[in-house]
Amino acid sequence: MTTTNSKNWKKIYKKARPLDLVLFKGTDPVSDLVSLAEDTRLGDGEFSHCGVIINSSILPNVPQLIKGKKYIWESTCSLEFDMFDLPVNVETGKGKLGVQIRQFDEVLKSYLSSTGAKVALCPLISNPWLKSKNKNQGPSKKSIKRICNKFHAQYGASTYNGSPISLLSTVFPCLRPIRYTLKELDVNGCVLLNTMGIDSSSSHMYKWMFCSELVGTLYRRLGIIPKSIDPENLAPTDFLGKNPDRCPCVVSVIIQAHL
Secondary structure (H helix, E strand, O other): OOEEEEOOHHHHHHHOOOOOEEEEEOOOHHHHHHHHHHHHHHOOOOOOEEEEEEOOOOOOOOOOOOOOOOEEEEEEEOOOEOOEOOOOEOOOOEOOEEEEEEEHHHHHHHHOOOOOOEEEEEOEOOOHHHHOOOOOOOOOHHHHHHHHHHHHHHHOOOEEOOOHHHHHOOOOHHHHHHHHHHHHOEEOOEEOOOOOOOOOOOOOHHHOEOHHHHHHHHHHHOOOOOOOOOHHHOOHHHHHOOOOOOOOOOEOOEEEEEO
């Protein structure tokens, strides 16, 4: 695996292909906490967030996606704050906390406007969207579209999983029995401690997801990672394969941009 450093976000945008992985490291306290947990337990805390490149061909059922533009599918926060002007969810034109699709160029520029932030494009070793040109290799484009659109229908409106127990159990296995127990506790239609401030009437409330869980679930359905892997136990750095017992390496190269 090689690493190429570049301060030019346009280089990353140009090289991005559908279904490629993108890794991020922000400068906020949450990013620092995720990096610290990853570094402590997994030996690598360089990146704290991840998403997947998509376009209108991957998700033809989403009318807001413009042909020729690249987007990133992720579970993150794009709510407005006084000190931040964040790219919003293109499906609603509003910010949210959870699964959303944002314009990739806007996300790149937003991250790279902060000194110390990093973005890394990670092309897949075996990208099913590119391999589908050969009928004997992997699923067809039609099959990939069907999988992705079904995934969008299931999780496209999901909220970010804000349970500290659920998030920490990703890198601390000793907490997973507690996570499983909390999932079974239901209070007035709301799974106890599984998210933050969510209306219990939400039809998607049982589908809360954090960023690497979203990527891992989609990649497992597409055959990019083995079905034996539980996406709830994946951290952003796991996709680099530095701990193969958790997840094999899925990327061929890391192309970084930073200030």
